[in-house]
Amino acid sequence: MSSEKIKKAAIYYFAINGYEGTSLSQIAEKVGIKKQSIYSHFNGKDDLFLQVMNDALNQEICDLNTKIKQYPKSLKETLYDLLQDLMMRYENNVYMKFWLRMSFYPPGHLFDEINTAFYQYEREQKQLFLPLFKSAIKDNVLKKKNPEHLVIAFISLLNAITVELVYGGVERAKEVVDPSWEVFWDGIALATEGAKE
Amino acid sequence: MSSEKIKKAAIYYFAINGYEGTSLSQIAEKVGIKKQSIYSHFNGKDDLFLQVMNDALNQEICDLNTKIKQYPKSLKETLYDLLQDLMMRYENNVYMKFWLRMSFYPPGHLFDEINTAFYQYEREQKQLFLPLFKSAIKDNVLKKKNPEHLVIAFISLLNAITVELVYGGVERAKEVVDPSWEVFWDGIALATEGAKE
DNA sequence: TTCCAACTAACGAACGGTCGTCAGTTAGAA
């Protein structure tokens, strides 16, 4: 299907050049058609953008779901795996790059639509993380803290790694993830063996 | 001076709409002149942008310096104040908003220039933070950790708060800063009073 | 003090491009 190819090209350029930095002719050229032909599939640039954004939203939510649901591991392993997964996805998943850029700096005239989608994603994210921490608190492996606050702190850690991914890709994020993770885990976990090494 | 007014208008629009999303006529209109008149002061859009970027870089480095040098407080107070300061600056300081956006998503054809400036800022940042942690380690208030890693972890915390500032401004960052800070501090400090509260 | 030259900062007009978009057409498949 040709409209899929168009969306694929669109998401690629939107992700690396932003909305204003991407032209329809650029997209069309990548597909191998003329820019006017895009109007056989979409009502215009905004329509194309919003459809692509919706795909990216669903993709991100879906990814997050399958990722978490399949984890019968310990909290520590689960969270650390989520960090690693974030880094892997950033390199390979163009949806995520797109999603990131647009949630950071949406084009002004589509702010409302993007913001609505963004809050939907965020609600989903928090609802998925919360049970993990709640059950860990029950199991008595964490310092006694508000589980909502723990979710916030973990999302902050994810955001910090995300920033490093944007700044310098995976190589750079790798230098940051372990020091930050160690501080985070020491900050939430009950000390079981004293200050380690 | 009129070229200062141009730069002020430019940084404002660059910060909120990005490089591609900002036109010279927009800038000129805000100043109250025609876009052609900008060429009496700058060689073109790129020149204007790079001059503005240089101003922002110097401003940021200067801010950082004066902020840290004036702190004879404890590490805990100093770091927490830096977090609070970050949030205050984001609202009032257009240089910072500009700097942030351009370090996240620079216009492609100016990537090299921006990247060079960015690394200069980052080096400065690390050199300023490192002594704080080193002396705190000597004073024996921290878990024994690599001071470079502590700097990385703290910058991660700053980045996380920055993301929240970009997402939803100060109100939103305020909801995140305390939970994240608490986890961070518990993660690096020696427990002096057991699990608190 | 007057005069002229140089400089400055703004201007209108126009340039070649590219933008997103629309209308009408054509070729092939159902």
Added chain:
DNA sequence: TTCTAACTGACGACCGTTCGTTAGTTGGAA
């Protein structure tokens, strides 16, 4: 025949940029 997806051609708008001009100012020299 109807429908679809591509095409050609053209539209007005705006982009960054260049040019030549026009005021207003400044600094000496006469």
